[in-house]
Amino acid sequence: MGDERRAPRRRTVVRLVSIVVVLAVVYALVVTLYAISGHVTGLGPAEPEPKKGGVIVVLNVEGVDAAHQRADLSVYIKPSETFFTGNGLALAEDIHVIVSPIEGTQSIVFPADSAIATKPVRVLSDGEIGNWPFDGYRADELIVLAYVTNGGVSRPIPTDVWFTGDVPGWRVDVALKGKAPKETPATLAEALSAPQYIDFRATRSSSTVAFAFVLLALLLVMPCLVLFVAITAFRGKRKLEPSFMGWMGAMLFATIPLRTFLPGSPPIGSWIDFTVVLWVVVGLIVGLAIYVAAWARWGHPER
Incomplete structure (x- = not known):
């Protein structure tokens, strides 16, 4: 008898421990994915040094505007020593940097006789936010080129590009396309006719996708619980509690706040609304x- 009584308790303990272990693994997985996400990768293991008479163009990725298909970057240059004045702080001549395609003027000027300042730019990218959280944004032919102008003639200078930054919730990858010219082109037109392109891609990080699926799974649990309670009460297997209708109404009104809590704020009308949120609302109603109906069937008026 004692063993028979202890067996159900052991099964209950095993189930509870299993649930706790699963929750702990999911928690650790989501936190780990978040910790390793956001860092911009690509274009070499370490930032290069500027060539003599050239510059390093540093692009810091600061954010991704999925709604407007833009990537927010800041541009900074690290010229070789030949471009500085005697004090080593100000530029001796204007340095122009072409970043294309971006919003507004494609050429950024770092003026002479002043310290180098960071310039903000917005890179144009292709993508569709309605595919959240599997949406991606890409600029296939991003051009970054530096040049100087002397006597009204623009002359390209040796240009290396370096990307950096941390964008929480995103994975940003950059890669060079095509071969770099062996020698710096003599004219700006020649440099622009056959540039080395940069492939820029931003996708949702694994942590964002995991967060999304956990939250969507929780949304799906809500109508399952409500339907279980409602059907059980309708069949007369549980005592009818009219106060449960308030709980069900609260679950219904909690759906929209939970939906808006999704990371990345997917717009209304995304695929998740048609495949998940709509049916959660239907199930709750x-x-x-x-x-x-159970209340009308089993409820008794007070006498």
Whole structure:
């Protein structure tokens, strides 16, 4: 008898421990994915040094505007010593940097006789936010080129590009396309006719995708619970509690706040609304209707 009584308790303990272990693994996985996400990768293991008479163009990725298909970057240059004045702080001549395609003027000027300042730019990219969280944004032919102008003639200078930055919730990858010219082109037109392109891609990080699926799974649990309670009450297997209708209404009104809590703020009308959120609302309303039918069936007026 003692063993028979202890067996159900052991099964209960095993189930509870299993649930705790699964929750701990999911928690650790989401936190780990978040910790390793956001860092911009590509274009070499370490930042290069500027060539003699050339510059390093540093692009710091600061954010991704999915709604407007833009990437926010800041541009900074590290010229070789030949471009500085005697004090080593100010530029001796204007340095122009072409970053294209971006919003506004494609050429950024770092003026002479002044310290180098960071310039903000917005890179144009292709993508569709309606595919959240599997949406990606890409600029296939991003051009970054530096040049100087002397006597009204623009002359390209040796240009290396370096990307950096941390963008929480995103994975940003950059890669060079094509071969770099062996020698610096003599004219700006020649440099622009056959440039080395940069492939820029931003996708949601694994942590964002994991967060999304956990939250969507929780949304799906809500109508399952409501339908279980409603059907059980309608069949007369549990005592009818009219106060449960308030709980079901609260679950219904909690759906939209949970939906807006999704990371990245997917717009209304995304695929998740048609495949998940709509049916969560339908399930909650059906469950509430079944519970009202159970109340009409089993409820007794007070005498």
